[in-house]
Amino acid sequence: MEEKILKIKESLNDALSNVEKEADILNIKSEYIGKKSEIQQLLTSLKDMKVEDKRKYGSLINNSKKEMEELISNKLEELDSKSNISFDDSLDYDLEIGSLHPITIVAKEVTDILKRMGFTVVSGPEMESEYYNFEALNIPKDHPARDMQDTYYLDNGMLLRTQTSDNQIHAMENYGAPLRICAPGRTFRNEDLDANHENTFFQIEGMVIDKGVSIENLMYVMQSVLREVFKSEIKVRLRPGFFPFTEPSYEMDMSCLICGGKGCPTCKHSGYIELVGCGMVHPNVLKAGGIDSEEYTGFAFGIGLTRLAMMKYKINDIRVLNSGDIRYLEQFKVQ
Ligand code: FA5
Numbered sequence: 001m002e003e004k005i006l007k008i009k010e011s012l013n014d015a016l017s018n019v020e021k022e023a024d025i026l027n028i029k030s031e032y033i034g035k036k037s038e039i040q041q042l043l044t045s046l047k048d049m050k051v052e053d054k055r056k057y058g059s060l061i062n063n064s065k066k067e068m069e070e071l072i073s074n075k076l077e078e079l080d081s082k083s084n085i086s087f088d089d090s091l092d093y094d095l096e097i098g099s100l101h102p103i104t105i106v107a108k109e110v111t112d113i114l115k116r117m118g119f120t121v122v123s124g125p126e127m128e129s130e131y132y133n134f135e136a137l138n139i140p141k142d143h144p145a146r147d148m149q150d151t152y153y154l155d156n157g158m159l160l161r162t163q164t165s166d167n168q169i170h171a172m173e174n175y176g177a178p179l180r181i182c183a184p185g186r187t188f189r190n191e192d193l194d195a196n197h198e199n200t201f202f203q204i205e206g207m208v209i210d211k212g213v214s215i216e217n218l219m220y221v222m223q224s225v226l227r228e229v230f231k232s233e234i235k236v237r238l239r240p241g242f243f244p245f246t247e248p249s250y251e252m253d254m255s256c257l258i259c260g261g262k263g264c265p266t267c268k269h270s271g272y273i274e275l276v277g278c279g280m281v282h283p284n285v286l287k288a289g290g291i292d293s294e295e296y297t298g299f300a301f302g303i304g305l306t307r308l309a310m311m312k313y314k315i316n317d318i319r320v321l322n323s324g325d326i327r328y329l330e331q332f333k334v335q
Helices: 002-017 022-033 038-048 051-082 102-116 144-148 166-175 215-230 283-288 305-312 318-322
Strands: 179-188 200-210 236-240 246-255 272-281 297-304
Touching: 002 022, 002 038, 002 051, 022 038, 022 051, 022 166, 038 051, 102 179, 102 200, 102 215, 102 305, 166 179, 166 200, 166 283, 200 215, 200 305, 215 236, 215 246, 215 272, 215 297, 215 305, 272 283, 272 305, 297 305, 305 318
Parallel strands: none
Antiparallel strands: 179 200, 200 297, 236 246, 246 272, 272 297
């Protein structure tokens, strides 16, 4: 037992020594002292131990957990005293040399809009576990929905996240309810590439959990984001969708701005670009995040930031955004 706990503490020390961002520390916190952590499991196992083992190990496990909590909060304090760099502050609009990537500009714009509505910006890992990418999102193994997002599995048993929705679970675990977060980030799918499909693209996740949250609130947020990004009313189309983690689910398409909705190769001649997946958070997901689904409801959305950048800057082929062609990419300015 002593050795096991020592190993956990060493592993925590190692993990903390390699991170500098608050979100990473919070992820470590949930991994090492959260509900599913090894130390928590040891604590739970105490109740089934013999009386003499309980006496022997009870204070060791409890004190070790306290020590680990302290290590994590010291690291957070250390970071806080060093700087207050956030996603927002790290971007400098007054660059004289170089330029911002169009996706960076759009990501910053959307997070700014959401921040004004009271959302906190968080971020999660690109290398993710099946639990956070699928299982906790109500997508058990062998569920057909796993095939909707062709996944890159890694040799170490992890995967490259297929969606930013993993942040929903991390956020609920880290902050509980009520909650209002957004999480921009890179996502990966083993897709066939075409004018509007990449295998590496960006999304921004949003999640609101509170008492009495409704679909009207979700639609208001979506419309406000689009109106502010495009500085005009954008024609949208709402369709019923299917995501195991929301019920009901919707997909929102926007009128293709490359062809003005007439139909072109970018929108596959449909006049619309699929932009957002969204819906009311499924009770099983709230449960997985440790939130009482009788007391709270929530909505969540995932906006395709790469496609948003395409529409904003009238880029007719998504592949140029990952091309690294600086002469092409540097022409885009903050509008
Ligand atoms: C999702 O990824 C869900 N996680 C969205 C969600 C979040 C639903 C929260 C409910 C609640 P979907 O696979 O439809 O859903 O992707 C969301 C958006 O990401 C799409 O509308 C599109 O704008 C963008 N997207 C998806 N696949 C690609 C791709 N291969 N290339 C570029 N953008 C993509």
